[in-house]
Amino acid sequence: MDKNFYITTPIYYPSAKPHMGHAYSSIVADFFARFKRIQGYNVFFLTGTDEHGQKVEIAAKNKKINPLEFVNQVSKNFEKLSNLLNLSNNDFIRTTENRHKASCQKLWSDLEKSGNIYLDKYSGWYSVRDEAFFSENELLNGKAPTGADVEWVEEPSYFFRLSNWQDELLNFYEENKDFILPITRKNEVVSFVKSGLKDLSISRTSFNWGVPVPNNEKHIMYVWLDALTNYITASGYSSDANKFETFWPADLHVVGKDILRFHAVYWPAFLMAAKLPLPKRVFAHGWWTNEGEKISKSIGNVIDPVKLIEDFGLDQVRYFLIREVPFGNDGDFSKKNLIQRINSDLANSLGNLFQRVISFSVKNCDEKVPNHENKFTPKDQDLIDSINLELNQIKKLIEIQKLDDCLKVIWTKISNSNKYIDEQAPWNLKTTDQKRMNVILYCLIESIRQIGILLQPFVPDTASKILDSLSVDNKERSFASLKDKIKTGVFLKKPNQLFPRINE
Numbered sequence: 001m002d003k004n005f006y007i008t009t010p011i012y013y014p015s016a017k018p019h020m021g022h023a024y025s026s027i028v029a030d031f032f033a034r035f036k037r038i039q040g041y042n043v044f045f046l047t048g049t050d051e052h053g054q055k056v057e058i059a060a061k062n063k064k065i066n067p068l069e070f071v072n073q074v075s076k077n078f079e080k081l082s083n084l085l086n087l088s089n090n091d092f093i094r095t096t097e098n099r100h101k102a103s104c105q106k107l108w109s110d111l112e113k114s115g116n117i118y119l120d121k122y123s124g125w126y127s128v129r130d131e132a133f134f135s136e137n138e139l140l141n142g143k144a145p146t147g148a149d150v151e152w153v154e155e156p157s158y159f160f161r162l163s164n165w166q167d168e169l170l171n172f173y174e175e176n177k178d179f180i181l182p183i184t185r186k187n188e189v190v191s192f193v194k195s196g197l198k199d200l201s202i203s204r205t206s207f208n209w210g211v212p213v214p215n216n217e218k219h220i221m222y223v224w225l226d227a228l229t230n231y232i233t234a235s236g237y238s239s240d241a242n243k244f245e246t247f248w249p250a251d252l253h254v255v256g257k258d259i260l261r262f263h264a265v266y267w268p269a270f271l272m273a274a275k276l277p278l279p280k281r282v283f284a285h286g287w288w289t290n291e292g293e294k295i296s297k298s299i300g301n302v303i304d305p306v307k308l309i310e311d312f313g314l315d316q317v318r319y320f321l322i323r324e325v326p327f328g329n330d331g332d333f334s335k336k337n338l339i340q341r342i343n344s345d346l347a348n349s350l351g352n353l354f355q356r357v358i359s360f361s362v363k364n365c366d367e368k369v370p371n372h373e374n375k376f377t378p379k380d381q382d383l384i385d386s387i388n389l390e391l392n393q394i395k396k397l398i399e400i401q402k403l404d405d406c407l408k409v410i411w412t413k414i415s416n417s418n419k420y421i422d423e424q425a426p427w428n429l430k431t432t433d434q435k436r437m438n439v440i441l442y443c444l445i446e447s448i449r450q451i452g453i454l455l456q457p458f459v460p461d462t463a464s465k466i467l468d469s470l471s472v473d474n475k476e477r478s479f480a481s482l483k484d485k486i487k488t489g490v491f492l493k494k495p496n497q498l499f500p501r502i503n504e
């Protein structure tokens with residue numbers, strides 16, 4: 001089995017204030033990184049900021065400072081967000097770093113050597129907000145299909161021979177059926193490519209905030225060529241052959257649906273042309289609306305992740321974002337639904353199970369995991385052995401990025417444990433049958449240990465509180481440890497409440 005795993009978030013334009021859309025891409029990618037680590041993989045998780053291009057240059061001009069000074073300030077907002085989200089990223093790339101410039105120039109030279117670049121003149125429409133070129137027939141009512149303003153651009157430009165790669169791309173999609181997920185998005189990409197690819201303008205001359213083209217400094221590279229290259233910069237393309245060998249190609253690029261075309265058409269074409277291996281999967285997640293409305297600065301309904309986390313807690317927000325929508329679909333953020341999920345799934349189902357089992361055991365079993373003397377009934381056995389099946393289900397679901405379904409598997413386990421405790425009513429056995437009471441509590445504590453291990457990638461802080469209170473050693477928190485069982489006599493710590501209920 002290939003034991004390395006490389007996962008990326010999009011790199012964010014630092015000119016905007018971090019919002020929930022950014023937080024969402026990052027939280028999901030962080031989930032995969034944590035999951036794979038617990039599964040025993042050597043994970044490289046990359047995030048960062050996309051600091052060149054006209055959009056950033058204009059934002060700096062508006063602030064009356066030079067672009068470098070500007071990005072030095074604003075990229076900090078994204079580093080802060082990464083910390084606030086407690087991302088487990090191994091690297092944070094900024095495209096203004098020298099290591100990235102070197103890597104872009106190497107890729108450019110490779111593309112040039114292989115005959116994929118030529119000099120010509122671009123004339124057409126450009127949308128600064130999307131940092132994308134559009135032809136006349138793509139415009140809708142004089143705007144980009146995204147609704148962004150466009151401007152007429154006419155300037156000397158290098159082109160990438162994208163049209164030469166159309167058939168190879170279609171073959172690649174055909175042979176790698178899961179390269180783009182979800183399937184509906186893949187179909188959109190395939191029809192776009194089938195409708196015919198034109199060569200792509202990959203340099204600009206009318207401004208200069210970017211990576212200079214090797215041997216022709218009048219041109220700077222198109223910001224998307226520069227940005228996409230971040231994924232190979234950080235994995236060592238021009239700096240560390242060993243690392244590159246270990247981690248490239250990436251296993252998973254997590255992107256929003258709006259930037260799928262760049263990742264699923266341009267990026268593989270650049271890589272094929274440079275004779276580099278292609279990423280294994282690009283997954284396009286959906287977009288969030290806020291209480292049914294499109295999120296936009298002009299409406300003023302942008303959701304600030306910092307405030308959201310301050311108000312509700314990080315794990316609560318992570319849980320909600322992953323559970324609320326099937327990954328890949330659009331989702332609606334609503335405070336009412338968030339509060340409902342916190343109260344019912346987290347505080348009631350998970351919080352109560354944990355609280356009642358551990359408090360009762362601490363009190364009645366001398367603060368230790370009780371003895372079971374191997375006297376398990378079939379029902380007991382079901383509760384503690386179902387984990388093999390659950391783990392297999394979860395691993396399979398993760399291979400196809402069905403995150404919300406994984407949570408459903410875990411919550412079925414939680415609800416089975418709650419049913420079991422109600423049926424078995426250990427509190428009634430305190431004076432009549434302590435031995436049986438002990439077996440029941442043992443099974444429940446073991447079930448909670450399993451739940452704690454499974455929950456780590458989803459709600460890392462809560463999972464560590466659960467595992468700490470069962471004195472589970474840090475080395476025994478991987479999925480591999482699920483084949484063992486908790487030992488009798490292990491110290492139990494009195495639990496603190498996991499999730500306070502929220503008043504609506």
Ligand code: MSP
Nearest residue numbers: 010011012013021022050227228255256257287288
């Ligand atoms: N810089 C480019 C990405 C380059 S990757 C080589 C970019 N940056 S961005 O800051 O504009 O957006 C980053 C991510 O935020 C995208 O994946 C985008 O889909 C996501 N979101 C922005 N608004 C969103 C929502 N309302 N909902 C969910 N995600 C959204 O694009």
